[in-house]
Amino acid sequence: MKQLLFIALALCMSNLALAQYKTGDQARDFKLKNIDGKMVSMSKFKEAKGFIVVFTCNHCPWSQAYEQRIIELDKKYKDKGYPVIAINPNDPDLQPEDSFEEMKKRAKSKGYTFPYLVDDTQDVARDYGATRIPHVYVLNKEEGKMVVRYIGAIDDNTEFPDKVSKRFVEDAINDLIDGVYVRNGNTKAVGCTIKWKKS
Amino acid sequence: MRLWSLLFLCIIFTRVSVAQNVPIVNRGDLYALVGTNDDTLRVVNFWATWCGPCVAEMPHFEKLERNKGTQKLQVIFVSLDFASQLQKRVVPFVKKRKLQAQVLLFDGGDPNEWIDHVEPRWTGSIPATLFLYKGKRIFYEGPLTEQELLSYVNQIKQLP
Numbered sequence: 001m002k003q004l005l006f007i008a009l010a011l012c013m014s015n016l017a018l019a020q021y022k023t024g025d026q027a028r029d030f031k032l033k034n035i036d037g038k039m040v041s042m043s044k045f046k047e048a049k050g051f052i053v054v055f056t057c058n059h060c061p062w063s064q065a066y067e068q069r070i071i072e073l074d075k076k077y078k079d080k081g082y083p084v085i086a087i088n089p090n091d092p093d094l095q096p097e098d099s100f101e102e103m104k105k106r107a108k109s110k111g112y113t114f115p116y117l118v119d120d121t122q123d124v125a126r127d128y129g130a131t132r133i134p135h136v137y138v139l140n141k142e143e144g145k146m147v148v149r150y151i152g153a154i155d156d157n158t159e160f161p162d163k164v165s166k167r168f169v170e171d172a173i174n175d176l177i178d179g180v181y182v183r184n185g186n187t188k189a190v191g192c193t194i195k196w197k198k199s
Numbered sequence: 200m201r202l203w204s205l206l207f208l209c210i211i212f213t214r215v216s217v218a219q220n221v222p223i224v225n226r227g228d229l230y231a232l233v234g235t236n237d238d239t240l241r242v243v244n245f246w247a248t249w250c251g252p253c254v255a256e257m258p259h260f261e262k263l264e265r266n267k268g269t270q271k272l273q274v275i276f277v278s279l280d281f282a283s284q285l286q287k288r289v290v291p292f293v294k295k296r297k298l299q300a301q302v303l304l305f306d307g308g309d310p311n312e313w314i315d316h317v318e319p320r321w322t323g324s325i326p327a328t329l330f331l332y333k334g335k336r337i338f339y340e341g342p343l344t345e346q347e348l349l350s351y352v353n354q355i356k357q358l359p
Contacts, residue, residue: 061249095251131340132324156309159281166309187311190279193252193324193341 020129023185027053027139027146030124032087032117035104040085040115042139042146049081050140050149050176052169055119055130057088058106059097060192063134065158067110070134073154073169074114082138082173084114089125090133094195125194132191138172138182149182153189221289221302223282226313229305232275233317236334239271240355242348243329245305247280248288252342253326257296259345263352264300272352274300279325282306330355 021027034040042051054070056063074084092099100118107116119125128137138150150172155164168187175182224232235241244260246253257276264274276298280289285304293302307313314321318338321327328348330337332355339351 061247131322153311156311159283168311188314188321188323190310190314190323190325192250193326195252 021127021137021148021151023148023151023182025148027137027148028124028127029146030087030117030119032119032124033100034115034117035100035107035112040117042085045083047081048083048141050138050146050173052077052082052084052173053128053137053139054084054086055089055125055128055133055135055137055194056086057090057095057098057133057192058102059090059095060133062158062189062191066134066154069154069161071111071113076170077173078113080173080177082176086112086114086116087119087124088116089119089122089130090195091122091197093197098195122194122197130194132189133194134189134191136169138169138176140176149176150185152187158190221278221285221293221304223285223306224277224303225305226307226316228303229277229307229313230316232277233329233331233336235331238333239273240330240332240352242272242274242352243277243331244274245277245279245325245327245329247278247325248284248292249280250325256326256342256344256348257298259343259348261296261298261300262345263348276300276302278302278304280304332356332358 029042031039031041042048045051052073056066056070070084070086077083088098088103090098096102103116103118134154136150136152136154137148139146140149150169152168154169156166156168157164168184171184172182232241233243242260242263246257248254260274260276263272278289282304289302289304310323314323318327318329320338321340324340326342327338327340328343330351335355335358337351337355343351
């Protein structure tokens with residue numbers, strides 16, 4: 001019996017270590033500080049049908065390459081019920097360009113149209129299972145719950161927006177809006193490592 | 200697999216796109232590299248010039264390459280910088296740091312199409328390192344300390 005308990009515990013712990021959302025999982029809400037100093041939670045967006053949650057930051061060249069496209073995603077899909085929420089999980093001690101003050105400056109100079117939140121405990125990034133930046137999670141509200149329907153890249157060409165042939169995030173949201181199964185729920189992309197706090 | 204070593208030398212020395220000894224390689228080249236199974240221990244490190252943790256761990260890899268002596272060992276830095284940055288950033292970086300290890304710039308297009316072929320466990324963040332030896336492989340995603348790097352080198356030698 002003791003052995004069984006031990007195995008069960010070990011299993012739980014290994015699950016904890018691997019905790020990472022997959023498509024179909026329910027995504028948890030969060031309460032994080034926005035660049036305007038106010039706390040933001042998904043539950044405050046009463047009208048939202050879902051969200052485009054983007055783990056991103058200031059300094060990463062891949063994030064910068066996608067910055068304008070993230071703004072365009074928000075403009076395009078906010079009115080359709082899927083606004084962007086950007087979350088910066090980087091430890092500013094390790095990456096000073098990603099500090100709260102720098103986030104404010106960046107959002108202002110680039111004209112962010114969406115909340116840009118700081119995940120200072122890194123718990124949200126960890127719970128979602130984000131590993132790189134930018135890392136996108138498309139969530140869809142289903143029976144009152146936020147369900148992960150897409151995880152991955154924004155599109156298939158980081159460097160040249162005009163040469164993009166596959167718009168992964170747009171395709172996923174269009175499928176959701178059409179009420180059909182998201183055909184491509186997972187993609188991989190190259191990105192900056194999240195700067196995890198040294199424990 | 201002597202053949203691959205030869206091929207690799209060919210890539211390095213004869214490719215048209217050679218620039219300051221940082222060749223641009225394509226998917227086929229990279230798949231060939233990560234598919235080697237000969238008795239040379241290869242340490243393939245994925246990095247980019249602007250990636251802080253990548254640049255921070257590079258000296259350990261360089262040291263490994265410089266101190267290899269007669270060991271059959273090769274460190275290969277695979278840059279994921281944009282190909283358009285080859286002359287602007289990658290070549291000056293390699294020159295400035297006087298890198299001894301082979302540096303390649305991988306121009307692979309949509310990562311979603313090649314990451315799994317390189318390593319299915321790779322989520323796509325860098326640095327990431329592949330250890331290849333006699334058909335065995337160890338993959339590590341994230342920055343390595345010198346000690347960790349050396350311990351993986353020993354580990355792959357000892358793997359059955």
